[in-house]
Structures are given as C-alpha cells and as structure tokens.
Amino acid sequence: MDSAENNRPIAIDLFAGAGGLCLGFEQAGFDVPVAIEIDPIHAAVHRFNFPLCKVIPRSVKEVTGKEILSVAKLSSQQPITAVIGGAPCQGFSVMGPRSLCDPRNELVKDFLRLVDELQPSYFVFENVKGLTCDRNRPVLEAIIDQIAAINYRLVDPWQVLNARNYGIPQNRERLFLVGARNNTCLPIYPKPLKHSPTCTHALGDLPDVEQFHSLINKGEVIVCLSQPHSAYAARLRCQSRRGWYYGYRRQWDPSLLTNSIRTNHSQQSRDRFARTPPGTREPITRFFRLPPDGVCNTLRAGTDSARGSFTSPRPIHYRYARCITVREMARLHGFPDWFRFHSTKWHGARQVGNSVPPPLARAIALEILKVLDHTPTVPTQILPAGNEQLLTMVASEAAAYWGIESPIRQRNKVPSRSANSLELAKV
Template structure:
C-alpha cells in the first residue's frame, strides 16, 4: 500500500480523487476546524491532523506515518493569486506556497502534485512559484506547470487549475502530461449532474430516488480503503443530507424566475444555470478572518432559488454520501474551496500508474466516460 499525504486538504476533494485512483491518503493536514472535521468524517481510515503548516516542520509530520511518502499532494491557499480576489502579492497566505514545497523537500516523497489557480502563472506571480520550486532537490524531474479545466475531464463544472507535478526519476516511472491529457472526456451538463435530486425543504435530509444517469452512478461509486462514515449506509436507504432550503422573498423569486437560463440576474448578479452546459466555477466566499462573506450561489435552472448544498456537491463531483457541515455557509465554502474530485481522479490515475499502482487497485470505471464522450 502506498503512502499518500494530503497537505492543505480541505474537506477532501483531492483526497477523494486520490482514493479513487488507488492512492488513499494515510495522512491529511488541514487547519480549518470545519474542513478538518469533514475530512475526518469522510475518510475515517485516514489520519486527519489539524495543524498550521506555517508553523509545523516536516519532522512533526513524519511522526504521524511510517516510511518514505510515495506521494505528497496539496493545494496551498490561493487567494493572493486568484483572478476573483484582490491579487495581493504581499498576502501572507502566499507564503504557504513556499511552505508546501519546503515540506516536499524535507519529506522527500517519490512524487508530488500541487494544484492552484491559473493566476499563479501570471507575470506578477510566476516568480513566487519559481522561488518556491527552488526549495525542491534538483534530483526531481518537474513537469512544465500546466493549466487544465475540470470540465475537460467529464466534470459538470468549469474549473481551471494549474498543476505542478514532480517525481524522482530514480524511483518512479516517467510521469507525462500526455498520459493525463489522454484522460480528457466530454463535460457533463448541469441537468445530468442534478438528476434525481428533490427540491430543498425545511429538513436537511431528504430521500432521493435511484436513477440510471451515468454521471450520478459514477460519482456515487463506493470508495474502498477509506472506511464507511455512515453516510454510505444512509445512501443505500436513499437518505441524503444537504437539502435545507434558502428562503427567498416573493420579489426575489420573481426576479429569479424572469432571469433566462445562462444569464445573470440584474439586481443580485446571481448567474442562472444553463441545464445544457457545465456550471461556472463554484466560489467559496471568505472565511471568518476575511469578513465571512458568502459567495454568490447560482440560481437553479428550473426553480426560482439558489442551489442547495447537495446540488453544489453534485456539480462539483462529490458523491451523495459525502458529508460537509450542518450549516449551508460552511458547506458551500468547503465545496467552493475544493478540488473537483473527478478531475483529481483522472490526474492521479496517471500518476498512480507511474508509482506502480495496479489497475485493479485504482478501480477502472471508464464506462461512464466512454458513454459521455459519445453523447
């Protein structure tokens, strides 16, 4: 069994993709209380450590697992590079990019994967990445940082991310970007992603109907080697969380109803989903330290309301058994901050092959993608 460490793990989008690829994480590190709790709940066989990586050295992490890590993955906070933020180059969170690669240098894994926002490659930011990469030993082969879109890997949302992949060529078969790009498939549209979900209501838990939509069956696959949080058992009975409704006034509902699919509502500036296309990137909003601002949620393509937590999770590629938080605000923030699990799985399957993980271990479920590519 390989040893995978997920840094800045959030609620577990990257961990989920890794587990699907036959690389279940043994250690996940996350500072946020609620995200760490969600990760621990969804990956009970993974040790989730609530630690501040700006203050913890690699020695402290090494005490939490055994042997040399096979793979270190993670997505350091990206607000200082994001196109939707202030793009403040002096944002102290930018230092965590440097910290990620310092930990990689100290842990000496066989391979590593860092994901971040495309703005990291801009002229104003690229020097920060170059400086951070200088911390990694020259023995590593580092692939050219590349921007890829989750929608190009069968996801139901457009979400561009930059990938930085490195590996020790003395211990790992060559990892190529071509092997990742070969896994690109047609995107999923919103209607396919939300199939079978009921309207939100007063209760957070609702009963969903089992349907034969390939995307839904694909995201709801069982997950080996991570344990059962109890949500999976509930899903077998059709019980799923994340359906607490958001209250809207009659005036707001009227404005939402009058907004065409694929258009922006003029007063709220909320975007209405187009059922025949992937969704726009779901945003996270800000944490308590930045004012607790909630990012605008998209309007459902049929109902005059914003989408529910479970609908956001489906769009982002999380299975119906995946739990978040009992409040909508924290749940939407986790989803908006997460790596798309389907995208992560496709990327990490290519890496898993180079690490020597067999196809049986990495669960080959490509039938959905083959179907999607012909639709």
C-alpha cells in the same frame, strides 16, 4: 490502515480542507494516512469522511516531516509515493514585487519544505489560475526555481486544467504543478475527455428541496429518488461497486438526502430568478443561472469569518427559481452522495468551493500510478459512518474537540454545547 498488505501507495495531504484531493487519490487506489488542515471545522468534516486518516489540525508551518511520519506510523518498507495539496497564496493579487519572501506566500515555501523532508516520489501542487498571469509570474518562477533546488523536476510544460474536461459539469480552471524526484520517471497530465456531463446529468434525479418543509431548518430528509438521469449521477449515487472506484466503501443510507437546507428567498428574488434565461446572469445579484444542457460556472467558496462570513454566490437552478443547495453544488463538483459537508450553508459551500473536484484529482493520481506500473487494488474493508456531531460544530466547539485554540474569529456568538458532549474519538 495497512497499506502494505493492501498494496496501496501512500499520499500525504498538506492542505486537506474537506478532502477533495484526498478522495480523488483514494478513488485512484492510494491510501492517505495523514492530512493537515488548520481550520478546525474543516478538519472535523474531514475526520467524518475519512475515518482511517489521522488529521493534524495545525498549520503546515508548525509541522515537520518527522512528525508526519510518526503520526502515519510508516515503516521503512512504506515509502511515501506522493505529497499533495493546494497552498493558499494570498499575496498574489498585490501590486509590486513578488517573491516567496512575501510572508503571505510562506505556505508555498512550507509545502516545498515538507516535500523536501518527506522525499516522496511525486508531488501535486494545485493553485489558482491567477498564479500564471503576468503580474504573478515572478512568484511562479520562484516556485519553479525552488522545486529544482530540492532536486525535483516538473512535468513540462506545466498546465492549467479545466475540470469540465475531466468528467465534471463545471467550468473550473486551476494550475497543477506535478513534480517527480530527479531519479523518478515523470508522469504526464491526464488527457481531456471527449464529452462533459451537463447540469441536468448531475441534478436531474434530485428532488426539489422546496417540496420538503423540514428542509427550512435542517439539511437532511428521507426521499425516494427517481432513477438516475445519467451514468454520472449513477456513479455519484454509488449504486454499484463502480461508483466507489478503488476507494473504501462507506456505510451510509442512500435514501437520506443530506446538505440540502433551503434558502429563504423573497418573492421578488424568485420572480427575478424565474425571468433569468438559463446560461445568463440575473442582473441584480449577478447570480448565474445554470444551463440544463451546459455546465456550471466556477463554484466559489465565499469568505471566512475574518472577512465577514459571506456565503458564496451559489448559481440559480436551471429548473427552479432558487439557488442550488450544497448537495447540488457537491454533485456539480463530482462528490459522491455519501460524502458529507458541514450542516450550514456557509461552511458547506466553503468546503465545496475550496476543494479540488475528486474526479480531476483521481485522473491525476491515475497518471502517477501508470508510471509506477502499479495496478490499483479494491479494498474489502467497509468503513463505518462517522459521528454526526463532527458536521455541526461551531468554531469554538471544533477547536475544543481538537484541543487547540480556534484560529477563526466568530462574528456572532453561538450557544455552545458543553465540552462533555464533544468527547469523540480523535484517532
């Protein structure tokens, strides 16, 4: 990745997940040479989707700014424009005094530590809306004080942005803190769009997965898609250069429907789903049924293995009496069809639900480029498809691939492929 030659500014992603923020910034015209992600399964999926990005598969607590610069191979002529990420803040819901000294909020301190060490022109910090509520306000105020202490200033007032206002058919509110070094011009928050795409705009051209028997056991099938029902769907299908924005094109097969493994609902559940009016919740499961002419509720991640490995409650399709697939979740989140997630519903849903919608990330990134007076460039390089083993690993295999100890406890032992089968390039 030669960002200087391509005239593309540099961003570093500190809590990468599958790569929603990373993709949005790439689409805006940034290069992201380094991403940090502690979960080895998410790190492997990130590696698949971003072959030019080097993943550090460790906690940010163990990483220094000097190491990031070394891994990125950045020269003095390539300053970092932005540090981005959404630090998990697990202590916010606990009653009692709150501060950055709470060990569960240490990752916020490490985000700001790395901002201080890397000295980017800007940073973008994303977190849950709950950080702004009264009982968590002392934590937010402590974060703001620490930002000032490292000589950065915030776009004021800070804002909670709803994804539905930025071209995404999902009601999703998140806090975004956008900061700039004291000697740097502040950007503004992106202005809301006048219209939102609907669930039909997002899903109307996708086939009913229950017409494909093979999707019971696997998530991919060759299909002949109908014409896209909207400009939104056409962009996610990347039918023209416009769908790639200022990002790198990927080699992929548009006829391959991915991440579409079916859910085996009981007939009783199907009957209840069918009786549930669109835009309401099914009374037993409390699953939301998508409104065809409205937007999705907030897509959530579910729990990790340490807390029971529960799949997130996916909405019911507006047309079919079933829950939506991971690919349909991705459409409602603004991910293009070439973007792949883990092959299981559990990990795939976690990766979508934990991510920042790429169109929202792109809108924020473009505002940073505006104050830099930078004109984005379209890269000519087409990136090859990744190794699909990266999308199927269980935790122990992913940890072996990265050469680390797995931080994830697996509740059920899954037969592992031999280590020899995991000899993939880790550049």
